[in-house]
Structures are given as structure tokens and as C-alpha cells.
């Protein structure tokens with residue numbers, strides 16, 4: 044039997060290194076950083092206490108035993124003294140102005156009120172210390188975009204005046220940004236240093252302080268362009284709309300736009316980041332053989348301290364008839380740590396075919412093809428996009444067709460898109476009509492449907508027989524009835540009793556019939572920044588996507604995700620719901636923190652690194668959200684109107700890389716639509732591009748309770764699983780009771796009506812079973828591995844054991860659960876789990892008694908799925924049974940419950956749940 048060992052200290056160290064390497068130093072005048080030993084530091088800003096480990100929503104809900112804040116890490120650093128009186132002032136203020144979590148889902152504010160500082164306070168601080176640090180914090184997330192307002196994308200007046208006052212008074216002021224993604228930097232001229240430290244997960248504080256003190260020299264680079272104003276981003280005017288989001292900027296996203304049309308609008312270019320040392324990058328050799336271009340670069344550390352450097356290679360394509368951006372990143376690499384005077388040689392190799400542009404209008408005579416138009420392809424090498432210099436020229440004498448594809452996902456709504464025209468001083472923006480869909484997609488779909496096979500009855504085959512090679516997968520699946528097939532395309536969640544408690548979904552063996560056929564239930568859990576288990580199980584909180592990408596260090600990310608893979612094995616999670624890999628189309632997107640970059644190449648490489656890491660230990664990740672999930676506002680209804688070229692060159696590109704090179708086997712579609720069709724039903728995307736063109740043979744799942752339609756004239760809804768299966772999106776996420784069709788989906792009806800075929804269902808069932816066959820869930824089913832992972836170095840609390848076999852007791856409405864065996868002593872928690880038929884608001888009644896005096900207070904708090912619910916405060920009852928009724932909301936049918944007894948002395952008899960108001964995601 045294989046053995047797996049997870050060394051928690053290695054995990055922490057890798058995350059800490061990632062935090063340090065992902066920090067981007069934008070400015071460092073007067074040698075402000077690093078903080079020299081023996082220096083006294085004045086720390087301003089409340090984020091020193093309230094460090095944001097991640098953004099909000101599903102990607103931020105990792106339960107963590109401890110997050111090291113920057114303050115804590117600074118206090119633990121020898122040689123750094125903090126200005127104690129300033130610290131005390133802040134402590135008092137923060138106590139009086141506690142952190143406001145907001146209310147409920149997507150309710151947390153983007154930022155917390157900041158303390159106003161007086162001139163006197165700042166002057167006194169400057170007298171008592173040598174350096175000032177100012178922490179600025181921001182969060183945003185799922186269902187909550189940033190806005191171009193103070194407190195979100197902009198600084199508040201108090202933050203502005205804090206930076207202004209401190210920067211004026213101190214010679215050395217470093218602003219440290221604890222943010223999910225870039226924010227407005229209009230104030231950047233004021234402080235002497237600026238460090239983006241993003242959201243670093245549980246090791247955020249330690250990694251950051253390594254950079255502040257110079258233990259690690261910063262080597263992070265921006266994965267987004269910082270423009271002067273939010274208005275400068277070409278997508279801003281088309282961001283956040285309610286029904287249609289028109290991608291007029293086309294392929295000119297981020298630096299592709301700025302370097303072509305608006306260089307002056309850039310404050311900090313893509314790829315930029317300073318160091319505490321200096322480097323020279325000299326091209327040693329360049330050459331081309333059989334279309335493979337190789338550039339070798341000598342990188343020398345010419346400064347006084349150790350450091351790493353990133354080199355970046357951009358192509359400048361000829362304009363041709365299609366038009367092209369002035370720069371596109373085609374390769375990057377990073378040195379190891381170089382000592383002063385040390386030199387390393389990096390080799391960047393890139394096939395010229397990667398320079399191809401997609402012709403979606405036939406301008407080159409080769410519609411629906413990737414082509415290299417004739418002309419000069421200039422390669423520029425540098426340490427950011429702006430400073431990159433020409434190093435090699437590749438000439439294409441006549442047009443080359445690199446790949447002939449077919450039209451897919453083309454828009455139906457007419458709109459104009461950007462194309463460069465030559466002006467007096469460079470390129471000017473011109474808007475030209477975007478080519479629209481020309482094929483009859485329905486006719487094409489009908490021709491391409493799979494052959495249907497009949498139900499053959501029970502031949503006694505199990506999935507084990509398929510694994511053992513005794514029977515073909517198809518022959519095994521032919522034993523599944525239509526009902527079984529309708530069931531297997533349903534994922535069960537959240538908090539399915541079939542898999543690890545508190546996770547997002549089970550899939551595969553989601554009914555007793557299916558498990559009897561030997562199909563185990565596989566498990567998926569959020570992602571992307573650690574494992575989310577809503578019953579409170581602690582897990583490792585990883586740095587966010589933007590931070591990881593800013594390291595430009597694929598080996599490091601790969602090593603880190605090997606640890607995550609081991610942790611997934613420990614928690615019996617087969618696929619993480621990540622990497623998040625949508626493009627940072629606009630800085631206001633609330634989920635940018637989960638994603639990597641405005642650039643598809645960086646995005647693809649980082650996703651590949653994460654997958655490689657997890658694949659080393661036999662688990663995987665789920666690429667999300669496929670595709671064009673670029674705003675949170677109206678996310679269930681937004682229709683992204685985007686050209687096929689922009690899809691293929693920008694929005695799909697990273698996914699393509701992760702499928703082809705990263706061998707991805709799991710993908711999640713989005714809540715919204717692309718060109719009229721909701722992606723959960725988008726046949727062109729889920730079958731023709733993903734599988735037929737890219738060769739993907741894994742599973743595609745919907746986002747949780749997503750809407751689906753089959754064509755743009757059909758309204759989307761949550762019951763249209765027929766359209767989902769037709770498109771080869773295999774799994775509907777999520778349903779409470781897959782075996783009873785508790786979500787009323789239309790699979791059975793569509794099958795009966797003939798609009799959906801058994802062949803289509805068999806195809807998805809095969810995709811699901813193929814995935815399950817390769818999963819740790821199957822290893823456990825077969826006894827190949829028992830699921831045990833030895834964990835070294837984990838303290839007791841974080842190392843809590845999970846009960847993988849929690850029993851969920853099914854309750855009729857109004858039924859009671861006995862509490863007679865509950866230990867009600869002070870500080871004790873009684874755990875139990877119930878399944879109810881309907882989700883919604885319940886009256887909860889506890890019957891209890893106590894012999895304590897009348898004024899004694901014995902609070903009992905109910906936590907449902909780890910979310911604090913009502914507190915019942917009982918007084919002494921003279922030994923009489925009394926009842927108290929409060930309300931609780933069950934979002935799930937399966938509920939993991941905890942009763943916390945804050946003070947002993949109570950006898951509890953039972954607890955009763957009565958439905959007051961039912962709520963169903965299917966109508967929500």
C-alpha cells in the first residue's frame with residue numbers, strides 16, 4: 044500500500060516563501076526597505092491587526108487555526124522594535140472600533156474604518172522611530188465586486204490623509220497593501236516605498252515580514268497593469284452591467300491595450316517589480332531551429348544582497364490584416380537565489396506557432412484558423428513589459444496556417460470591437476464590426492450527437508470489473524437504467540453525507556443503486572485557496588491567486604500544491620474547486636483575488652503548476668470558471684458578448700494550456716452566459732472546443748445551482764439538466780437528494796420526450812466514471828489505499844481528526860432529537876447531524892431544566908454547518924422542564940449541528956425542528 048506523509052512545517056515554509064516571493068515592491072526611495080536591524084518602526088493602519096488572509100465568498104471560507112498577522116510577525120522579529128506608544132493608541136482604538144464582519148453572505152465590507160491621525164501623533168511617532176509602515180487593507184469576493192469608490196478601489200479620505208501626513212513627516216514611509224488585487228494608486232508619489240503584499244493566507248504575516256526585514260529580497264512582479272485611473276481600463280465602461288457585458292476591447296486586455304494605445308496612462312507596467320539588489324540581464328545567444336526560438340539570458344546579481352530575478356519575453360507581431368497588440372507575453376523564467384556577483388543562465392524556448400493569431404472573420408483567407416501573417420515577429424526581452432528590448436527577429440515570408448479549426452462560440456449580438464489603426468504617433472483605437480455567428484449550431488449539434496445504446500439489464504458487473512479490465516466501461520454503463528443515468532449526472536451537496544463532512548459536493552456514487560454498482564462517491568471541496576469544510580474542520584489557508592502568480596515561480600507553486608494535494612488526501616478530497624483562472628479583465632471584479640492575471644500565458648502556467656503539484660500525489664484540481672466569468676454583479680444572468688478571437692486568444696487560452704499541458708481532468712462552468720448560451724449548456728464550448736479540439740476527457744460540472752439553456756432564444760433556468768447533458772456538462776451541482784430528483788430537473792422528462800438521448804447521458808456517465816476510476820475514492824473502494832496520510836508537525840487543534848462517518852439522522856417535520864446523552868458541562872460541544880426534507884427557516888425548540896438559582900444564566904448556542912445560530916439562554920427552573928424556541932436557517936438538507944454549552948448546570952431533554960418557511964435554491 045502506498046504511504047503518504049504531509050510535513051506541515053514544509054507546507055508552512057513553502058507558503059511563507061510564496062508570500063515573500065509574491066510581494067511586489069513598486070517603489071523604494073531613501074532605502075526605506077528593508078528595515079535595518081536595530082530600527083524602531085511606527086506601524087500605522089488597522090490592517091496590522093485585521094490582516095485579510097483572502098477575499099470573501101466560497102474561495103475565502105477556509106477554517107484556519109491561526110493566521111499570523113503582520114503585527115504578530117513583526118513583534119516576533121528580533122532586531123525590530125515597534126513604537127510602543129503608537130501601538131497602544133491603535134490597540135485602544137481597535138478595541139473601541141472592532142472589526143465589522145458585515146451580515147451574511149457577501150456582506151463583509153470592502154474595508155474597515157481607519158483611525159484618524161493628528162499631526163501631533165505623527166510628529167511624536169517620527170521622533171520616536173526611524174521608519175513608518177502604513178497598512179492598507181481591502182477585501183472583495185464572490186457576489187461582491189469592488190466599486191470605484193472610497194473604501195473599495197479608492198482610498199478613503201482618512202486613508203489619504205494618513206498617507207499624506209505620515210509621508211510628509213517621515214523620510215522613510217512604506218505603504219503595505221494587503222489587498223486582493225490592484226487598487227487605485229493616485230497617491231503613489233507620496234510615500235517613499237510601496238509594497239503590494241496581496242492576501243497571503245495563514246502565513247501572510249510571516250512571509251511579509253521576511254521581505255520587510257530583508258531576510259528575503261522581493262522578486263514579485265505585477266501580473267496586472269496599474270493605470271492612472273480606473274477609467275483608463277478599456278473594459279470599465281462595459282463592466283458590471285445587468286444583462287449584457289460587451290467586450291468591445293476584444294483582445295486588447297490589460298497591457299495588450301496599454302502598450303498598444305495608451306502608454307501614458309500607465310503608472311506601473313505589467314511585469315514590473317523592484318528588488319533590494321540590482322541585476323543585469325544580457326542576452327547570451329538567440330537562435331531558431333525548425334520554428335523553435337531559443338533565447339538564453341545571463342542574469343547577474345550586481346548588487347549587494349542575495350536576490351532572484353524574473354525575465355520576460357514578449358512578441359511584437361506584425362499588424363497584418365487582423366491587427367495585433369504591441370506586446371504579448373510568450374515566455375518567462377525566474378532565477379534561483381543569486382548571491383552578489385553570481386550569474387545564472389536562463390533558457391527561454393518558444394515555438395513560433397505560439398505567436399499565431401486567430402482569424403475569426405476570414406480576413407486572411409483562412410477563417411476559423413490560427414495563422415501567422417507574413418511579416419516581422421520581434422521578440423522583446425526584459426524585466427517588465429515596458430522596459431523589454433528587442434532581442435530577436437523572426438521573419439515569416441508568407442502567411443502560414445498553424446491550425447485549422449471551426450467556428451465555435453461566435454457572438455450573435457452585433458457590436459463593434461477595437462482594432463488598431465496607424466496614427467501619427469503610434470496606434471489609434473478604431474472600432475470595427477465584430478464577425479457574427481455564421482453556422483447553424485443546432486443543426487451541427489443534432490448531427491454530432493452520440494449513438495444511443497439500450498439498457499441491457501443487470502449483468503452483475505461493477506466498476507471494479509472495469510478497473511480490473513474485465514469489462515469495458517460501456518458494457519458496465521449499459522446496465523444503468525435511465526433513472527440511474529439521470530441520477531449520476533447530479534452532484535450531491537452541499538455537505539453531502541456520502542463524503543467528507545462540510546465539503547461542496549459528492550459525485551459518482553450518489554445513490555444506493557449507484558454505490559451498489561461499485562461506484563464510489565468522489566468528493567470536491569473549495570478552493571482555490573485551501574480546503575473549505577463548512578463543519579469547521581481546520582485546513583491550510585493558502586496565499587491567493589494573484590499573489591501566487593506574482594511570484595512568477597512555477598516550481599515553487601508546484602511544490603506548494605503538492606502539499607495541498609497531500610492535505611486533500613488527508614481530508615479525502617478528490618478534486619479541489621480551483622485553480623480559479625479567469626482573466627483579470629477589469630480591476631473591479633470581486634473575484635480577481637482568486638484568479639491570477641490579466642495575461643493568459645501567466646494564467647495558464649500557474650494553473651499547470653498547481654495541477655502538476657496535485658497530480659504528483661494522485662489528486663487534481665477543477666479549473667474554474669469556464670469561461671469569461673469576469674464580473675460578480677448579476678452573475679446568474681450576465682451574458683458576455685465577446686468575439687471568438689478574444690475567447691480563443693484571451694479567455695479560453697489559459698484553460699487550453701491547463702488541459703493540454705497540465706492534463707486537467709475536471710472543469711467547472713460559470714453562472715452566466717457567453718454569447719447568449721449559459722456556459723453550463725454551451726455545446727460549442729463544452730464539447731466542440733474543450734473535448735474535440737483540446738482532447739479533454741474528464742468531467743465538466745456546473746457552478747453551484749447554475750442556470751442552463753440550450754440556445755440563445757431559450758430562457759435559462761435551474762432545472763434544465765437536459766440542456767446541460769446535451770452540451771456535455773456532465774454534472775449538475777448541487778442537489779440535496781439525487782435519487783429522488785429533489786431539485787425537479789428535467790432529465791427524465793426530456794429523455795421521455797426524445798429531446799435528450801440515452802446516448803448523451805451515457806456519454807456523461809462515462810466521463811464521470813472515468814474520473815472516479817482514477818480517483819483516491821476508487822483506491823479506497825478497491826482497498827489499494829486506505830486514505831491515511833501521516834501528518835508531521837501539526838499541532839493538536841489544527842490536526843483534529845475528522846469523523847468521515849458522521850450519521851445523518853433523517854427527521855420528519857416537527858420531529859425531536861433526544862439530547863439525553865449530551866455532555867452539558869461548561870465549554871462542551873455536543874455534535875449531531877440531521878437530514879430534513881426541505882431547506883428553509885425552522886423553529887428550533889430546546890427542552891431543558893436546571894436546579895440552579897433563578898438568576899443563573901446558562902447559554903446554549905446552536906451552530907448549523909459551523910455558522911453560529913441562535914443562543915438559548917436558560918435560567919434556573921427549579922427542576923421544571925421548560926422550552927425555548929428560536930429560529931435557524933438550513934440552506935442544506937444535510938446539516939451538521941453543534942450545541943455549545945457556555946456554562947454547565949443544565950439538563951437538556953431534546954431538540955425539535957419545525958419548518959416555518961421553506962426555501963429552495965431551485966426557485967432562489
Ligand code: BGC
Nearest residue numbers: 101185547569620667746747
Ligand atoms: C462558486 C464556486 C464554488 C462553488 C462551491 C459557487 O458559489 O461560484 O466557485 O466552487 O460555489 O462552493
